Amino acid sequence: MKGTRGRFGNIKRFWKTVCLFCLLALVCAGCGGSEKAEGLPSVRIGVSLYRGDDTFINNIRGELEKRAKAYEQETGVKVHLDIQDAKGSQNTQNNQVERFISLGCDVVCINMVDRTNVSIIIDKAMAAGVPVVFFNRQPVEEDMNRWDQLYYIGVDPKESAVLQGSIVADLYEENPEQVDRNGDGVVSYVLLEGESSHQDSVIRTEWSVQTLKDSGVPVEKLTGGIANWERSQASALMEQWLKEYPGRIELVISNNDDMALGAIDAIERAGVSGISLVGIDGTVPGNEAVEQGTLLGTVASDKEEYAGVMMDIAIARARGEELPEDLVLEEGKYYWVSQEIVMKKEK
């Protein structure tokens, strides 16, 4: 008996020693970490833009900076906004997110380059426990469902399109000749589309035309093309269409303001008149064009609300606080910014 107990005792002692050794190693490993210096109360937010030269995105960026400053002044908490331009490269954006995380960002706000290629960013953020606020370019639902710290802020593309269609429909109802300039009973239109991979582009295209049809406006599509949200590309397309369909284009439906402005550039260069144009976004240059009368109307999303909600979510998550009570998120993660029609003000 004694011999057996002695043997078991030896084995126990041996394993105890091994465990103690391991524990010591773990303690030593813990000592290897560095201690973060105590500084001011602050939050660090990394923002990556799909392209810094996009007018709408730049407007949002400007509002974000204003909100960050206002928050600093109100609370005394420093908001370190690190804004980077991905220049249309998903690879660059992935690297930017990696850098944000390594620099200790509390939250990242991402305007995806490729909304279908989100998994790398989500993986990195989840591993680091950094919440992600996506905006403007909506990731697919499967990706959004992967973690409860993912949010999306954008505008409802169907609502934008319906409002855009109603600008033309209302004008047509008031006086058909204002839109059907040649009086042939049909409004001939051309369509400028954004990137084919952007969710808003497809929906805006479909619903703006559908709204016209639903409102009883007789329409005929002459042609359409993808100008990737860009003014210069839209201008080139419009220049070509003006030559292909001389005197026939009565309406230009554009998925955004920048492309509508590009079409205006081409129309002015060609010295053509009598074409109505509608845009979406309500960018500063877009609204100016509406006031000057070169753009019939646009649909503006509330940029202050857009940036405000982004900042509210980012700061709450960064500080580990609950989201503001008045902020209602669809399915706990989606926020749709309100929109309105912008037409020339009567003087």
Place this chain on the structure above:
Amino acid sequence: MITKREKIIWAVYGAALVLLFLASSTDLIIKERENPVYPISVVIEEDSDDQYVNFRKGMDQAAMELNADVSFITLYESSQAEQQLEMLRREKQDGAQALVVAPVDEGALETALEAEPLEVPLILSNGDGLAEYASAEVSVDIREMGRALGGEVAGRHGSGERILLFENGEETSVKGRFEEGLRESLSQAGFELVSVSGDRENGFRNALESLCYPAEQDAVVIALDPDSLLETAELLEESARYRPYVKGVYGRGTSIPVLNALDEGWITGLCVTDDFSAGYLCARLAVDGARGTLKKTEISLPFYYIEREALREPRYEKMLYPIE
């Protein structure tokens, strides 16, 4: 039953595992090469970075190469010297190891820093000579720039021409020096100078209106700051009636809207600088400061007077539209 030999083998295994663990997870056995990040902060004199796009590109380039973490700080309101000082102190308190400042008012900054030094290296961007409180400086001779622009204007226009000096009313050291140089050069050439302080609608438009009515008269506009220059260009673009009376529009700036206005012919001549290099050098010196290897340095960058045609010249194209 476990033999003594087995015990030893197990113990060796265990020790080897622990050693491997320590080697891979801690610095206790194999020291990992340190790759420190240098937090630096840049505090400019304006409330937006519109005029600092190329400067930021240069800074980002240096930050990437030298592993710096750059915070770019704009003021809550432009040209507030007191606020700028608060920001500098805040950034230092928040852990910045070096600071870059484009001073609103060098005098005020000097007085404040003499009373309470920042105790981190301070790099001056566009100061007036290396000040006592600064560790290094990257600057353009703004006073000389004003003189040179005055010389160009004098060479192009007769001294009978009235010169309208447009400015936004914000007082900064840089604008003050530019105006000094400009006035010196134009007064010597016998020009009549009229100051117009305000903005596009409250000031500049009225001044341009007064050229058309009641009596028609010509004038040359020189904007003392980039914002006023851009607003003048916008007014001329919008209103064809002012154009016959405005014989030239001049100023300084390198932002894309200003360069576009030059390209479109709304601005006649422009003084430009290599902002990308300025940003790069400031960040580089700041990192040197954070590393403790910075020696008192004063770097003077050149300025250039350009007109529309020069925008297509490769050397200016490369300087004004830098690719990161």
